[in-house]
Amino acid sequence: MDKVNIGLSPKSRTKVISVLSGVIADQYILYTKTRNYHWNVTGEDFAQYHKLFEEQYSAIDEDIDDVAERIRALGGKTPATLAEFVKAATLKEHPGKYPSAKAMIANLLADHETVIRSLRKAIEICDDVDDDGTEDFLTQLMEKHEKTAWMLRATIES
Ligand SMILES: [Fe+2]
Numbered sequence: 001m002d003k004v005n006i007g008l009s010p011k012s013r014t015k016v017i018s019v020l021s022g023v024i025a026d027q028y029i030l031y032t033k034t035r036n037y038h039w040n041v042t043g044e045d046f047a048q049y050h051k052l053f054e055e056q057y058s059a060i061d062e063d064i065d066d067v068a069e070r071i072r073a074l075g076g077k078t079p080a081t082l083a084e085f086v087k088a089a090t091l092k093e094h095p096g097k098y099p100s101a102k103a104m105i106a107n108l109l110a111d112h113e114t115v116i117r118s119l120r121k122a123i124e125i126c127d128d129v130d131d132d133g134t135e136d137f138l139t140q141l142m143e144k145h146e147k148t149a150w151m152l153r154a155t156i157e158s
Helices: 010-040 046-073 082-088 101-128 132-156
Strands: none
Touching (some): 010 132, 046 101, 046 132
C-alpha cells in the first residue's frame, strides 16, 4: 500500500480498500450485464430499452472509474482484471441466457437492490473507521442506485 498521510491508519485504509474492491467488482458485473441487455434486448419496445440500458451502463462506467480512483487515493492498488471482479462480486452472471425485455428489467432491478444493500453495509464500515470521505462518496453512489432502481421498478409496474 502507498504511504498516505491523511489521518487514516493503514489498518483503516486497508479495511475501506477491501470494501471498495467489493463495490467495484459488483459495479463491473452490473455494467457488463446492462451492456449485454443493451445489445440483446428484443421486442416492440426495443428502441426504448436499448437507449435506457445505454444510459445506465454509461453512468455505471463513470462510477467504476470513481471507485477505482478512490482506492488509489487511499493508497491501494485497484483490482482491474475481469478474473478478480468475477471472483469478488456478489452479483451473478447468466452466460448464454437471453431473457425477455421485462425479465431483463427485473434482473437489473434485483441487482441494483443488492448493490444498494451492500453499499449500506459498506457505508457503516466507513463510519466505524471515521473515513468521512469514502462514507460521503458511497452515500452518493447508493443514492444513484436507488434512483436507477426506482426507474426500473416504475418501468415494470403495470
Ligand atoms: Fe451501443
